[in-house]
Amino acid sequence: MTDSIRISRRNLLLGVGGAAVIGVAGGGLGYALGHHDSDQTDKPTGATEAAQAAPPKYRSRPDLRTLPDVTITTAANGSIPGYICLTPAAGAGLWGPLMVDEKGSPIWFKKVPDPATVAVDFKVQQYRNRPVLTWWEGTIGGTGGQGVGQGEFVLADESYREITRVRAAGSDQADQHDFVITPRNTALFWVYEPLPYDLTSHGGPKDGVLHDGVLQEIDIATGRLLFQWRAHEHVGLDESYAPLPQGDSAHLPYDFFHANSAGLAADGNVIASSRHTWTTYKINKRTGAVIWRLGGKKSDFTIEEKAKFAWQHDFRQRRDGTYSLFDNGSNGTVKLRDYSRGLVLRLDEAARTAKFVAEYVHPDKLSAPTQGSFRELADGGSFIGWGQMPYFTEHNTDGTVRLAGHLPPDNQSYRAYKVDWTGLPLDQPALGLHVDNGNVIVSASWNGTTKVSRWRARSGTQPGALAGVIEGDRSGFETTLTVQGTPEYVVAEALDATGKVLGASSAIPVRV
Incomplete structure (x- = not known):
């Protein structure tokens, strides 16, 4: 050489x-290399029905039309509070970091x-x-x-x-x-x-x-x-x-x-x-x-049979001194075990022995030939991203599943994490309007916020004279409110749990 x-x-x-x-x-x-949408998603715009040939997934953010859905199959039960970080990858759609809540609803996305x-x-x-x-x-x-x-x-x-x-x-x-x-x-x-x-x-x-x-x-x-x-x-x-x-x-x-x-x-x-x-x-x-x-x-090291691993990812030392990894067990061609797992080992560095401590397995015994992650959580539980398989699971210390979900079947995420995060975006909330049966349907969202509890819509004949008020609880990434009649302008305001206004959209004219 x-x-x-x-x-x-x-x-x-x-x-x-x-x-x-x-x-x-x-x-x-x-990953299928290439883009399928050239819109930048960090600059929200208002949207009306006239601007879209068909209703987008989020009327306030039509640029997120092809953002993949995240489905929760086991609702959070005893899980630690937090958000799930993913990087969706598929042949079509938007690509970028995605954070969702425990119901699978987007919190933040950036193309x-x-x-x-x-x-x-x-x-x-x-x-x-x-x-x-x-x-x-x-x-x-x-x-x-x-x-x-x-x-x-x-x-x-x-x-x-x-x-x-x-x-x-x-x-x-x-x-x-x-x-x-x-x-x-x-x-x-x-x-x-x-x-x-x-x-x-x-x-x-x-x-x-x-x-x-x-x-x-x-x-x-x-x-x-x-x-x-x-x-x-x-x-x-x-x-x-x-x-x-x-x-x-x-x-x-x-x-x-x-x-x-x-x-x-x-x-x-x-x-x-x-x-x-x-x-x-x-x-x-x-x-x-x-x-x-x-x-x-x-x-x-002399390794116990149940502690042996192959094609592994994400090797870490845990707080108690043990080690963990995502044991793929297969590369798609050579398979040492029928299923992938989160594996915990205890090493004796002096005696050079490796002992099996625990394994964390998906209920469907998934085998992930590539990718994957396995992380300890603050309460001693664990979170697994199943790599090439579009799934994630959160486990109790005994291995039982307390939260589970997945991306669409044609998708995957190299790793998945459960995180503690407070998002304070500096831009304005986004607002989309359309008229239905003589009333204005208000669609409001704010990419990245974690503090919004309720939304308020103000409406009226002038941007500075919005006397009509309607409120509703936040209901996912985008919240919908109905304003009776057809006012000239609408503004959406994001409220925290105390009713404080965290941010407001621009005043958007209503176009029938």
Whole structure:
């Protein structure tokens, strides 16, 4: 192998230097790359029936016509309060971070701006001791049925204002698989770097290409690179369970490692998950040396049979010192178990033993060949996103399901999270009007708010003389009120639980 030539992923994907152009529709993530709606959804507008040939899903936000529905199949029963973060992905519709309530009703959505294609891994984190929303934006391609991303990470505050974007150091772009903000206000994430590599000893071409997993730690405020770890310098290709690309694809990158999560252990060292080696690595944060391997062909631990995992995602240390992961158990071709699960292990690092603690299973025994997440909640329960399968579940400590739902069958979300969030949007509420049987139907919404309890409609003959008043409880993303007769103008006001006006729409003229 020679390191004298660097191949940027951008050049590789564009076919520069004789490399093949990757045109996979999302690889293992199942994403169909491309846009189907060019409207920006962070600028609400009023809407009337005359402006729409057919009633949109939300009259106040006709730009959200193709936003996928979220269905709750097990109503919240003893679940902790919070919202569900998803990144819907399907062949058609709007793509971007989506937050819904426990009834499946949207709280906030933002369409991914061009030229990005998808959003991935939408969640709440802490930055500078304040809650922030984070997600990845970019495009995804790949080989061998696996998704590899080119993009960057977005941080937004409680008002949904963009704080900053975090980009990879060097010529390559950040991969979508994970983004962790550390207590030092730094970010841990992966870069998939294609390298020239002699693969003859593994049955591949001499002039082959290796997809290396590069872990970076970046100072968020300055963009300075603080730490970097390259998988191929510490992990042998013989540890991989992934087959090499063959035939016409032989010169496409060999994704031997496929990193998909990174984080800090309680002792400050790094925990990194590799899907294609079925291994989690504990990495010395100072030297980069591998402290131990858990799982795979070279495991340093003796693992109980029920605790063994494969093709895993989202490896984390929990508050009580145990470890958890989403055990896919299958990649769609090689299957070690019939169902995927959230798995909890207890490690004895001195004795090098791994013991089974618990597993969390979907009632339908779902098998998710790709993607997935498994997170501990504040009360000790757990939340699972079922990856390639469009489902999510919230579990009690005994494994029983206390909340469940799903996206449409043709959809999926790389991960799913239950979060605590207070949204305070700075824009105006959105208002849609139409006339039905001589009355005005008022449709009101406010993308991102979590404080609205009721809506009030004021109506009258002049924008400054709106004496008619009607109120109603908030009923999901959009609330509908009926104003008797046909006034000239209507304004919608959002009220909190005390009746305080949080925000008001513009005065919209009624057009019959």
